[in-house]
Amino acid sequence: MPDASGADSGSGKTLVIVESGAKADTISRFLDDDYVVSACFGHVRDLPRRAAERPAKIKGQPWADLAVDVDHGFQPYYIVPSESKKHVTRLRKEMRQADRVLLATDEDREGESIGWHLVEVLKPKVPYERIVFHEITPTAIEQALESPRDIDEHLVEAQESRRILDRLYGYSLSPVLWRKLGQGTSAGRVQSVALRFLVDRERERMAFVSAEYWGANADFAIGDSQLSGRLLSLGGVELASQTSDFDPATGQLAASDKRCETEETLEDIRPALVDADWLVSTIAKTQARMRPAPPFTTSTMQQAASNRLGMGAARAMAAAQRLYQGVDLGAERVGLITYMRTDSVTLSDQALAQAANYIQTTYGDDYHQFRTYKTRSRNAQEAHEAIRPTDIARTPDSLRGVLD
Numbered sequence: 001m002p003d004a005s006g007a008d009s010g011s012g013k014t015l016v017i018v019e020s021g022a023k024a025d026t027i028s029r030f031l032d033d034d035y036v037v038s039a040c041f042g043h044v045r046d047l048p049r050r051a052a053e054r055p056a057k058i059k060g061q062p063w064a065d066l067a068v069d070v071d072h073g074f075q076p077y078y079i080v081p082s083e084s085k086k087h088v089t090r091l092r093k094e095m096r097q098a099d100r101v102l103l104a105t106d107e108d109r110e111g112e113s114i115g116w117h118l119v120e121v122l123k124p125k126v127p128y129e130r131i132v133f134h135e136i137t138p139t140a141i142e143q144a145l146e147s148p149r150d151i152d153e154h155l156v157e158a159q160e161s162r163r164i165l166d167r168l169y170g171y172s173l174s175p176v177l178w179r180k181l182g183q184g185t186s187a188g189r190v191q192s193v194a195l196r197f198l199v200d201r202e203r204e205r206m207a208f209v210s211a212e213y214w215g216a217n218a219d220f221a222i223g224d225s226q227l228s229g230r231l232l233s234l235g236g237v238e239l240a241s242q243t244s245d246f247d248p249a250t251g252q253l254a255a256s257d258k259r260c261e262t263e264e265t266l267e268d269i270r271p272a273l274v275d276a277d278w279l280v281s282t283i284a285k286t287q288a289r290m291r292p293a294p295p296f297t298t299s300t301m302q303q304a305a306s307n308r309l310g311m312g313a314a315r316a317m318a319a320a321q322r323l324y325q326g327v328d329l330g331a332e333r334v335g336l337i338t339y340m341r342t343d344s345v346t347l348s349d350q351a352l353a354q355a356a357n358y359i360q361t362t363y364g365d366d367y368h369q370f371r372t373y374k375t376r377s378r379n380a381q382e383a384h385e386a387i388r389p390t391d392i393a394r395t396p397d398s399l400r401g402v403l404d
Contacts, residue, residue, distance in 0.1 A: 015098035016131075017091065017118060019105055023136065026326030026333050027104070030138045038094050040105075041087050045078040045117040047167055053079050066171055068164050076164055080121060088121055100127050102148065107132035107384065108341055109162070112155035119151070134348070135390045136326050136335030165189045209251035213240050213260050216270075220278065231266075231273075234259065294345045294373045295386030301340070320387070329402060335390055336399075342384040345373040351388055358392045 016037045018024050028037040047067040048054045058064045058077050069075040080088055095101060101124050103115035115130055129148035133140040166189050173187030216231040233239060240246070240258040247254040296304070298317075305316035320340035326333050347355075352370070359368045373386075 013098050014100040014102060015091075015094055016102045016104050017115075019111070019114065020325060022322070022325040026136050026335060027141055029333050030141045036094060036098065038091060039087075040091060040114065040118060041084070043114055043117060044084045044088055044091075044121050045080055047076060047163065048079045049081075053081070055079060066167055068167055070168075074164055076160065076167075078117070078120075091118070092122055095122055095124055095126070098126060101129075102145075103128060103130045103151070104132075104144070106339065106341070107134065108339075109155050109159040112152050113159035113163075116151050116153075116156045134385045135338040136324065137390050138334075140390075162189070208248050211243075211246040211251040211253075211260075212262075213245075214263050214266050215239055215241055215261075216266050216273065218273065234261065234269075292371070295347055295388055297343050297345060297386060298341050299343070301387050323403075327402065329399075336394065337390060338385050338388050340387055342386060344384045345386045346384070347373075347388060348385055351385070351392075354392050 012034070014035050016027065016031070016035055017040055018027060018037065019040060019042055021039045021041070024037045024039040028035070031037065051065070054064055054067060055077050058067065058069075061069070063070045067077045069077070101122075103118060105111035105114040105118075111132075112130075119128060130151050131144040131148050133144040169187060169189045169192065173192065174185070177185040177187055218229050218231070220227040220229060231239060232241075237259045238257065240253055240255060240260045245253060245255040245258055245260075253260045294300070301320065302313045302316050305311040305319075306313070309316075311319070317340065320337065323336040324338070324340050326335045356368055356370070
């Protein structure tokens with residue numbers, strides 16, 4: 001924490017800086033008059049996007065259009081974009097009236113970077129610290145205030161590296177695409193690699209040689225019951241019935257212990273199958289167990305929103321952000337879900353205890369079984385939780401009419 005010497009005469013208040021106005025509105029309702037909650041509206045510094053925004057000292061450099069000194073350690077040169085200047089001016093004014101600053105931006109690489117850029121631009125003369133939370137509830141905010149920390153320089157450097165790579169990829173490759181494919185096309189650190197995966201997969205699909213194979217299904221009537229069956233073998237030899245039975249390069253049967261029948265062959269034996277007497281030789285009973293899916297990460301939440309609700313990724317994230325930042329529930333405004341940008345399936349002890357209590361109270365002990373999910377990605381930010389409701393007792397029925 002920096003020395004507070006030389007600070008302006010404040011009012012004894014603490015300035016809490018968050019990204020959005022909606023989040024500021026929600027959090028301000030949880031805090032007393034000793035706190036002022038204000039929004040920075042995202043990044044207050046970035047690499048220049050236009051020639052007119054470039055700092056004078058880099059103009060004329062061969063890498064000036066990148067705003068990244070590729071000859072000296074990839075040093076970035078930041079500016080305050082025009083749309084952020086009014087927010088910087090307001091925050092400086094608010095900071096002069098405060099004795100302390102809390103950087104409450106999101107707990108991820110991007111949020112950590114926003115907090116660092118705020119310090120670099122505002123240059124606070126009062127003590128400043130970082131606070132983080134996974135959900136916007138009174139309890140979570142109170143816990144965050146009780147455990148402030150310094151800015152995590154490693155997260156800042158990680159985001160800065162990604163931003164530089166975005167600039168190097170985008171500014172170098174996109175003009176090539178404009179010349180070859182036309183305006184409106186772009187390349188990037190992530191999308192170009194993803195596109196390569198898609199192209200490779202499409203080439204595999206185009207090279208695949210299809211195979212034709214036939215099978216036979218039958219419906220049986222036993223009294224009032226109906227049963228369905230599938231022909232599995234002929235003459236004691238199993239029928240080929242799946243893609244893995246064939247060579248993908250030639251389309252020929254690869255399984256030596258199976259036979260592939262034509263439509264004509266099966267049509268020829270159809271009358272014999274219809275007129276035959278059938279005997280039930282074996283009855284096998286099996287139990288199927290369906291395990292619950294792991295808690296939502298960002299990607300699995302987007303997949304579920306698409307599959308179940310027909311929502312695109314952008315719309316799903318916008319809806320999730322609103323639920324996270326807070327909605328009015330009559331007498332209170334509170335966040336309904338935890339932070340929506342996460343690659344972790346971890347749940348807090350508090351959330352697990354709340355879920356266990358709800359299940360046991362509502363459905364009984366037989367329906368509760370403790371489960372532990374582990375995040376598979378080596379790069380997952382385990383400090384985060386999975387996406388979950390902030391209060392399991394807020395059921396969809398209780399929120400009907402509140403949410404759009």
